[in-house]
Amino acid sequence: MKNTVLVNLSNRHIHLAQEDVEILFGKGHQLTHMRDLMQPGQYACTECVDVVCDKGQLKNVRVLGPTRKETQLEILQSDAVKITKGSVAVRESGKLDGSAAFELVGPAGRVKKERGMIIAVRHIHLDPKTAEEMGLVDNEVVSIRVGAPGREVVFENVVSRVNAAYAAECHIDLDEGNACGIGNGSQAVVFKKST
Structure with missing residues (x-):
């Protein structure tokens, strides 16, 4: 997956x-x-x-x-x-x-x-095919792990937005990106909260 x-x-x-x-x-x-x-x-x-x-x-x-x-x-x-x-x-x-x-x-x-x-709010734009591959649905709240070596963080409360008009892309803001030492084009690991 x-x-x-x-x-x-x-x-x-x-x-x-x-x-x-x-x-x-x-x-x-x-x-x-x-x-x-x-x-x-x-x-x-x-x-x-x-x-x-x-x-x-x-x-x-x-x-x-x-x-x-x-x-x-x-x-x-x-x-x-x-x-x-x-x-x-x-x-x-x-x-x-x-x-x-x-x-x-x-x-x-x-x-x-x-x-x-x-x-x-932190969010992920997803087309339906990518959302299905990731096991996510529209408005599902997930977490992401992202960061430069030694600066990795987990951001919670990331909203999944699924629409045929979207390209797969996660948006966090500049403050959040600076806090974990990343720039545009980084990769995030997406995971669901365990209950």
């Missing part, structure tokens, strides 16, 4: 709704493709925004495309302690109820968001 998956590190980034793209970058503005990401149809844009919170700000946060139904800002725990007095919830992408507020500043305007700032 297959039990390893490619790991890439996720840095702070933002997904914008088209309405916010136009406020921040000008009416009719379309996001500008810079480079493809590993997940099909996802890409980094040339556009960046500044994020303002009650304690500080983040400059030049990369926009990822395509646009989404709702704006979602994904930051690191190390960012959260610098920019906000409150807590930032660890959430799955798209689950924004009760998430933190923030303000965005772009070259053409500013927009305040009442929700949408999260720290992304």
Whole structure:
């Protein structure tokens, strides 16, 4: 049975709704493709925004495309302690109820968001064939072992996301990757929790 998956590190980034793209970058503005990401149809844009919170700000946060139904800002725990007095919830992408507020500043305007700032939960994107080979199903919570020699760690509470549109890839954030001494292109061993 297959039990390893490619790991890439996720840095702070933002997904914008088209309405916010136009406020921040000008009416009719379309996001500008810079480079493809590993997940099909996802890409980094040339556009960046500044994020303002009650304690500080983040400059030049990369926009990822395509646009989404709702704006979602994904930051690191190390960012959260610098920019906000409150807590930032660890959430799955798209689950924004009760998430933190923030303000965005772009070259053409500013927009305040009442929700949408999260720290992304660790997760694995899997196509159905790979998920079957690994014995995993959608939304199954697993653990991964990853790290440079002498820095290996086990990360628990890693959510499996299975969809025909996905490529097999595990996302942990930059803070987590730095803690265990890895970079993009590392391999993780995936295992189920024993009960």
